[in-house]
Amino acid sequence: MTTHDFIEHFPVDPDDLxxxxxxxxxxxxxxxxxxxxxxxxxSAVGPLLLAATPxxxxxxxxxxxxxxxxxxxxxxxxxxxxxxxxxRLDTIARQLDEYFTGSRHxxxxxxxxxxxxxxxxxxxxxxxxxxxxxTYASYAKLARLSGSPRxxxxxGTACATNPIPIVVPCHRVIRSDGTMGSYRGGPTAxxxxxxxxxxx
Amino acid sequence: xxxEQYVKLPFEAVVAQHGATVWRVVRAVVGHADAxxxxxDTFLAALKAYPQLPADANVEAWLVTIAHRKAIDITxxxxxxxVPAADTPDSPARERADAHDLDLDAAVGALPPKQRQAVAYHxxxxxxxxxxxxxxxxxxxxxxxxxxxxxxxxRRTYPRIDTPRKHHDHA
Numbered sequence: 001m002t003t004h005d006f007i008e009h010f011p012v013d014p015d016d017l018x019x020x021x022x023x024x025x026x027x028x029x030x031x032x033x034x035x036x037x038x039x040x041x042x043s044a045v046g047p048l049l050l051a052a053t054p055x056x057x058x059x060x061x062x063x064x065x066x067x068x069x070x071x072x073x074x075x076x077x078x079x080x081x082x083x084x085x086x087x088r089l090d091t092i093a094r095q096l097d098e099y100f101t102g103s104r105h106x107x108x109x110x111x112x113x114x115x116x117x118x119x120x121x122x123x124x125x126x127x128x129x130x131x132x133x134x135t136y137a138s139y140a141k142l143a144r145l146s147g148s149p150r151x152x153x154x155x156g157t158a159c160a161t162n163p164i165p166i167v168v169p170c171h172r173v174i175r176s177d178g179t180m181g182s183y184r185g186g187p188t189a190x191x192x193x194x195x196x197x198x199x200x
Numbered sequence: 201x202x203x204e205q206y207v208k209l210p211f212e213a214v215v216a217q218h219g220a221t222v223w224r225v226v227r228a229v230v231g232h233a234d235a236x237x238x239x240x241d242t243f244l245a246a247l248k249a250y251p252q253l254p255a256d257a258n259v260e261a262w263l264v265t266i267a268h269r270k271a272i273d274i275t276x277x278x279x280x281x282x283v284p285a286a287d288t289p290d291s292p293a294r295e296r297a298d299a300h301d302l303d304l305d306a307a308v309g310a311l312p313p314k315q316r317q318a319v320a321y322h323x324x325x326x327x328x329x330x331x332x333x334x335x336x337x338x339x340x341x342x343x344x345x346x347x348x349x350x351x352x353x354x355r356r357t358y359p360r361i362d363t364p365r366k367h368h369d370h371a
Contacts, residue, residue: 005361005362006319006323006324006351006361007224007323007324009301009304009360009361010224010227010228010304010324012220012223012224016223017219017220017223019236020219020223020236020239020240020243021215021219023236023240024215024240024243024244024247027240027244028244028247031244031248033244033247033248034247036210038212071210071212072207072209072210074210075207075208075209075210076207076208079251080208080209080210080211080250080251081211081247081250081251082210082211082212083211083212083215083247084212
């Protein structure tokens with residue numbers, strides 16, 4: 001009699017596990033135990049990982065970042081109490097859909113800024129409110145708006161490490177010479193987002 | 201500094217890796233009717249305590265320990281609300297029940313609790329008897345004996361136990 005023999009008599013129906021997972025999502029949410037809920041959505045720039053705390057949207061990640069690595073990083077930096085629980089992301093998922101079909105020009109959701117601090121946080125806050133759909137800003141202009149006109153390189157770093165891309169529109173920040181500059185989701189994704197906003 | 205080699209996985213990974221094992225264990229220990237509640241109570245309590253779990257802990261043994269306590273709570277609550285009921289007659293379902301084998305449920309359910317627990321924790325969760333002894337608050341020898349006695353009884357009450365079930369898929 002081996003462990004394997006006896007386990008064979010207890011088959012597990014995947015539907016049972018799905019039902020139990022859904023119940024766990026609900027009860028964790030109601031019990032205030034779900035520090036991070038996440039899901040992935042398809043988009044014009046590939047699969048996006050969306051993660052939210054009860055405070056708001058915490059992270060948007062491109063496939064190129066490695067979603068598993070991003071989740072592991074969130075577990076260490078924020079909390080390991082994480083479940084794939086789509087409900088909390090319903091609103092942002094719908095707004096992203098509308099954005100990618102061109103019918104939405106700004107996002108109306110709460111953000112959790114826990115992953116950004118100090119000057120970077122200030123830069124991204126400016127970016128989120130001041131650089132509107134279909135416009136561009138240079139790194140130098142964003143530095144001026146952030147109150148530190150000479151901190152152009154630091155602004156570049158803030159944009160390159162933006163934890164909430166697309167929603168916080170670092171894709172609208174380009175070099176003063178008109179070239180695109182780097183982007184967390186890669187140059188193709190940056191180009192695609194700018195084209196989307198300028199075709200409409 | 202050895203602990204720093206370990207990383208604590210997102211809780212979702214814990215559910216994905218151990219959800220099926222805990223489901224088997226609670227089905228054996230509390231029976232089919234209360235298994236949903238036992239599984240849910242276990243993972244909810246685990247989620248709550250997870251940030252405090254040492255990163256190098258044996259997660260499966262930790263989950264089975266929680267499941268053991270939750271199963272006791274559920275069994276106590278069930279006995280408090282129990283009312284006398286007529287015996288359930290044998291039904292044709294007994295023949296077709298596959299994922300949910302009524303004969304096996306009855307045979308496992310008829311074991312004394314310690315034997316049922318020792319069998320589940322060793323043969324379904326794969327825990328060593330040293331871990332099981334800690335969970336059952338008994339000696340290692342007593343845990344080993346409880347599992348052996350349980351399996352001996354099951355061979356008698358559920359002879360199919362030694363017949364591999366090859367007709368369905370399993371992980």
